[in-house]
Amino acid sequence: MRLQLSLSRLVAGLAVAGCLGLGLVTPAHAENKFDLTTSYFLEPGKATTLHVIRPEVDISGDAAKWLTLRAGYDVDIVAGATPRIYGSGMDAVSSATSFADYRHSAHAGAELRIGPTSLDVNYTFGSENDYRSHSIDATAKVDLWGKNTTFKLGYSHNWDTVCDADNRGAAPLERHALSSSKGCFDSKAVGLTTQSLSVDSYFAAWSQVLSPIATSDLSLTMQSLNGFQSNPYRLVRLFGSTVDAQESEPTLRQRMAAQLRLRFAIKKVRAAFGVLGRYYWDTWAIQSATVEVTWDQYLSQKLIIRFRGRFYQQSRALFYRDAGEALSYETVGPVGQYFTGDRELSPFRNWLVGIKLSWTKNANEKGKIAKVFEALDLNAKCDLMFYEALTPLPPNSQRLLSPINAIILQLGLTLRW
Amino acid sequence: MKILVTTIMLTVFSMAAGCGRYAVRPDEKEYLADRIMQPDYDATEAGHDTHVLTNREGSAGGSGAGGGGCGCN
Numbered sequence: 442m443r444l445q446l447s448l449s450r451l452v453a454g455l456a457v458a459g460c461l462g463l464g465l466v467t468p469a470h471a472e473n474k475f476d477l478t479t480s481y482f483l484e485p486g487k488a489t490t491l492h493v494i495r496p497e498v499d500i501s502g503d504a505a506k507w508l509t510l511r512a513g514y515d516v517d518i519v520a521g522a523t524p525r526i527y528g529s530g531m532d533a534v535s536s537a538t539s540f541a542d543y544r545h546s547a548h549a550g551a552e553l554r555i556g557p558t559s560l561d562v563n564y565t566f567g568s569e570n571d572y573r574s575h576s577i578d579a580t581a582k583v584d585l586w587g588k589n590t591t592f593k594l595g596y597s598h599n600w601d602t603v604c605d606a607d608n609r610g611a612a613p614l615e616r617h618a619l620s621s622s623k624g625c626f627d628s629k630a631v632g633l634t635t636q637s638l639s640v641d642s643y644f645a646a647w648s649q650v651l652s653p654i655a656t657s658d659l660s661l662t663m664q665s666l667n668g669f670q671s672n673p674y675r676l677v678r679l680f681g682s683t684v685d686a687q688e689s690e691p692t693l694r695q696r697m698a699a700q701l702r703l704r705f706a707i708k709k710v711r712a713a714f715g716v717l718g719r720y721y722w723d724t725w726a727i728q729s730a731t732v733e734v735t736w737d738q739y740l741s742q743k744l745i746i747r748f749r750g751r752f753y754q755q756s757r758a759l760f761y762r763d764a765g766e767a768l769s770y771e772t773v774g775p776v777g778q779y780f781t782g783d784r785e786l787s788p789f790r791n792w793l794v795g796i797k798l799s800w801t802k803n804a805n806e807k808g809k810i811a812k813v814f815e816a817l818d819l820n821a822k823c824d825l826m827f828y829e830a831l832t833p834l835p836p837n838s839q840r841l842l843s844p845i846n847a848i849i850l851q852l853g854l855t856l857r858w
Numbered sequence: 859m860k861i862l863v864t865t866i867m868l869t870v871f872s873m874a875a876g877c878g879r880y881a882v883r884p885d886e887k888e889y890l891a892d893r894i895m896q897p898d899y900d901a902t903e904a905g906h907d908t909h910v911l912t913n914r915e916g917s918a919g920g921s922g923a924g925g926g927g928c929g930c931n
Contacts, residue, residue: 478902482910495909497902589881642919653886656895662919698919702897706889713894721917729917737894745894755916785916799900820900826914849910853902 472815473502476513478853484521486840488537491521509552511563517544525618526685527782527836528678528771529764537839538674542622544569557584570622571604571673580644588650593660595644600637602626605673607634608687613778616687619673636669654706664696677780679770688781691760696723712738721755727786729755747797749824754790757832761786765833788831791846795824809858818855823848 475498482493497515504510522537550563559582567574578597585592604625608616624630646660675688700719707714719731733751740746757763760779762770770780799820804810810817826847830838840846882890893899912918 476902478906480906480910493910495906497906499902586881587884644919650882650887650890653882654889656890658897664919696917696919698917700919704895704897706892706895708889713892715897719917721919723917727916729915731917735897739894747894753911753915753917758916785914791915797903820903822903847914851903851906853900855900 473500473858475500475856476853477855478851480849480851483848484840484846485843486837487842489522489524489837489839491523491840492519494518507554509554510549511551512547512549514545514547516546517542519544523837524839525674526676526678527688527764528682528685529769529834530682531678542569542571544572557588558582571619571625572601573626574599574601576600576640578642590650591646591648593644593646593648595642595646597640597642597644599640601640601668603636603638603669603673605634605636605669606687607632609634613689613775613780614679614684614686616689618676618687636673638666638668638670640667641665654708656704658702660700662696662698662700666694666696668692670694671781672783675782677770677782678764679780680774681771686780688783689775689779690781690783690786691725691779694723694725697721710738712736725786726759727755727757729753743801745799745801747795747799747822749793749795749797751793751795752790753793755788757788758786761788763787763832763834765835782836784836787835789829789835790831791826791828793824793826795822795849797822814856814858816855816857818853820851820853820855822851825849 477496477498479494479496482491482495484491495515495517497513499511499513501509501511520539520541522539524531525538544567546565546567548563548565550561552559552561561580561582563578565574565576565578567576576597576599578595580593580595582591582593584590604619604622606617606619611617619633624633626635627633642662642664644660644662646658648656648658650656669692671688671690673687676685677688678685698719698721700717702715702717704713704715706712713736715733715735715737717731717733719729721727721729721731731751731753733749735750736748738746738748758781760776761781761783762768762773762776764771774780797820799818801819802810802817804815809815825845826849828841828846830841835841889895898904
């Protein structure tokens with residue numbers, strides 16, 4: 442279990458937010474924005490239900506005609522239970538271990554605009570009991586040919602630190618799991634250590650206006666992860682249940698994704714139809730395909746409804762062995778030195794259906810909203826996820842027994858002035 | 859891989875057709891300027907969505923550069 446983190450960025454963010462809130466850096470004709478969004482994620486399961494609440498607040502404002510500053514903060518409040526050991530014949534109720542954690546994340550950034558080009562830079566700090574993360578990202582953008590074509594190039598780097606049981610010098614089958622986050626990042630703690638993970642992400646995108654009613658964008662991303670990527674708490678049962686060892690995943694993973702989005706205005710009914718396709722592959726041999734369609738429809742001048750459908754399917758990682766198959770870790774052992782109990786590395790497919798309502802009020806000739814705001818957006822959405830395992834006994838299989846495998850609710854408020 | 863390369867080539871040629879003398883003029887962009895034609899209009903929602911899905915699926919990427927981190931249980 443790892444969650445991400447954030448802090449020095451919080452200080453910078455609060456300074457920016459304070460300036461924006463007081464109007465100290467706001468030039469004339471600026472566009473300032475305040476956003477408050479809260480999501481709730483529920484994954485039901487017998488004794489293994491997972492709840493995640495994520496409130497987020499963001500504020501941004503134009504400090505000058507050529508400069509936008511932004512800052513934000515969010516927290517993941519996670520509570521639930523999960524089996525600590527992956528293997529066959531495990532009783533979900535007795536093997537489930539409860540946990541509760543907070544992931545705090547703060548970010549601050551700036552967008553610099555010069556003519557048709559812009560440069561966007563951000564810093565994020567994330568912190569939780571057993572995981573720390575510093576991240577920077579930068580995106581350069583250029584609008585060409587009457588803003589019909591936009592190219593973007595982006596890069597980000599993460600410096601992450603993960604708390605782990607001190608297994609230095611131990612072979613993979615001898616490693617024991619972290620029992621709790623107590624003492625993590627305390628240099629005086631005994632039996633604990635920290636592992637590092639660095640993440641480099643590269644991104645290129647091309648957006649193109651195709652016609653007065655159609656747009657497209659094509660993007661390619663590449664990510665390289667180098668370092669500790671296992672779950673330090675998770676054990677995997679091997680060799681006829683004689684060995685329970687800490688999950689062991691490769692330390693290097695390279696990921697590629699290509700995505701195409703098309704969007705069409707349906708003038709007659711004042712709606713928009715969107716379609717997305719994505720193909721993903723990585724050096725752990727996972728390949729996946731994603732298809733998503735959306736329909737946005739004005740119900741009135743102020744009210745928009747969006748319907749969304751998404752399908753996703755992936756293959757298994759090279760070193761994933763399912764506990765319900767003949768060639769499981771328990772019967773034949775690990776794949777080389779690797780073994781995992783991570784559900785996200787098993788083969789599966791899922792569907793998502795969702796609905797979102799957005800209500801917008803704009804300032805009019807009678808004046809601004811509450812004498813301050815140019816626009817107010819309220820939105821609410823509900824997504825349902827249905828998950829289908831493609832192997833007999835993947836990790837966390839208790840969470841697959843419900844008719845609906847995950848529910849995502851979200852409420853949002855945006856103010857512009 | 860052949861299908862992927864063909865798809866990308868077709869996409870690139872189709873998108874390139876939108877450049878140059880076929881470009882859309884500013885006075886023709888009434889519908890394109892509408893918020894429902896902007897897939898990333900609600901960036902916060904998109905961020906929450908990405909966070910949930912990348913922590914529940916073995917895939918990530920496609921939509922832009924961004925920080926990693928975890929949030930996986």
